[in-house]
Amino acid sequence: MWTHAVYGTDLYHFIQWFILYSFMGWVVESIYMSFCNRKLTNRGFAFSPFCPIYAVGALSVYGMLRPLAGQYVVLYLAGAVLATTLEYITAVLMRNLFGQVWWDYTEKPFNYKGVICLESTIAWGFYTIFMFGFLQRFVNFVSDRYSVRFGRDLAAVVVVIYTFDFSLHLFKAKMNRMPRKVEEMKERALNYEKTLVLQTTQDSLMDYKKAKLAHNRLTEQLAEKMKESGKTDLLIMSAGPYKHNSCMSAYCVDAQKMADAVGMQCWTNDGKFRYFSQILFRE
Numbered sequence: 001m002w003t004h005a006v007y008g009t010d011l012y013h014f015i016q017w018f019i020l021y022s023f024m025g026w027v028v029e030s031i032y033m034s035f036c037n038r039k040l041t042n043r044g045f046a047f048s049p050f051c052p053i054y055a056v057g058a059l060s061v062y063g064m065l066r067p068l069a070g071q072y073v074v075l076y077l078a079g080a081v082l083a084t085t086l087e088y089i090t091a092v093l094m095r096n097l098f099g100q101v102w103w104d105y106t107e108k109p110f111n112y113k114g115v116i117c118l119e120s121t122i123a124w125g126f127y128t129i130f131m132f133g134f135l136q137r138f139v140n141f142v143s144d145r146y147s148v149r150f151g152r153d154l155a156a157v158v159v160v161i162y163t164f165d166f167s168l169h170l171f172k173a174k175m176n177r178m179p180r181k182v183e184e185m186k187e188r189a190l191n192y193e194k195t196l197v198l199q200t201t202q203d204s205l206m207d208y209k210k211a212k213l214a215h216n217r218l219t220e221q222l223a224e225k226m227k228e229s230g231k232t233d234l235l236i237m238s239a240g241p242y243k244h245n246s247c248m249s250a251y252c253v254d255a256q257k258m259a260d261a262v263g264m265q266c267w268t269n270d271g272k273f274r275y276f277s278q279i280l281f282r283e
Contacts, residue, residue, distance in 0.1 A: 015155045016143035017136075018055045022158075024139075025054025048165045050158070057086050061128055062136055069132050079128025084121045091115035096243065113227075189251045192235055192280035197262050198222065202273040215275040216242040223279050235280040248278060 009017075026049050033041040061082055068075045091101045091113075104114050111117035143151065198219050202211035216238045223234050237253065238245040248255060255276050259266035266274060 012148065012151060012155075013140070013143055014059070016151050017139050018052075018059060019050075019154065019158050020139045020142060021055035021058045022050035022052045025051035025058075029054075048161050050162070052162065053090060056090070057083055058131060058135075060086055062131060065128065065132075072129055075132060076125040076129055080121050080125030083124035083128065084116050087120065087124075088112075088116050185246070185251045189235060189237075189253075189280060193282050194280070196222070196226075196279045196281070197258065197264070198277045198279070199259075199264050200275050202275065208273060211273070212239050212275055213242075215239050215277065216245075219277040219279065226279065226281060231281045233282055237278040237280070239275040239277050248276065253278070 029051055030041060061079055064082060065075060065078055068078060091103075092115075094101050101115055105111040105117040105120065106114035108117040108119050110119075146154075198215075200211070200215045200218065202208065219236060219238060220242075223236055226234060236245045237248040237251055240247050241250075248258070256266045258276065258278075259274075264274075264276075266276075
């Protein structure tokens, strides 16, 4: 297993590189954020001394751009674009998994949704050149300084830490994003000034699961459009539980009364099913 080829090396070295890049990322990020916050700040993934985001980015860029090694102009441009793309994908995944992104570029010029910006793109290009010119050789040098047995034991320990840390952080994130009491959910909803009610109608011949999924995806797309227009503080009540969104009944919203209040049909004898969702927002 350890001799399986990955990115021009064996699996053993690839895992060692991943651990070292994660640790170095934690060191650099923690020092930088401690300086910015003027207090000690742990920027590790959850509680561990690792930032796996740096390892994923570094090894992805290294693996994909190895054929360009030595062509520094092309390497800079390709690295800037590739790393920025990875940064955006990571932000989307983090938002879906944890409900938040661990960086914010909203105050940076030429940013997109606060998760990528021109400044970071330029920096990623220089980082790519630095990695190919020095950092990767340094990581490889360090990984060859300790024994293979130690490296395997280290990999096993880190996998356990990663798994525990990830599971614990994901659990806490889910718990924090879902109020535990009905009263808390009602109070949260009442704090919003306005709501947009979305209704879709399903023919009786349609698959109800697909129809409900289509409705919730439409609601999600509409919410993204609202965020792009500046309404970032939103609360989505979906048609049934969907991703991290709770349904309207979880907030004690009666669908029939809501439909009557806004002049929509809810339960009728026309053989059709109707799905409702709400997007609460502030002006």
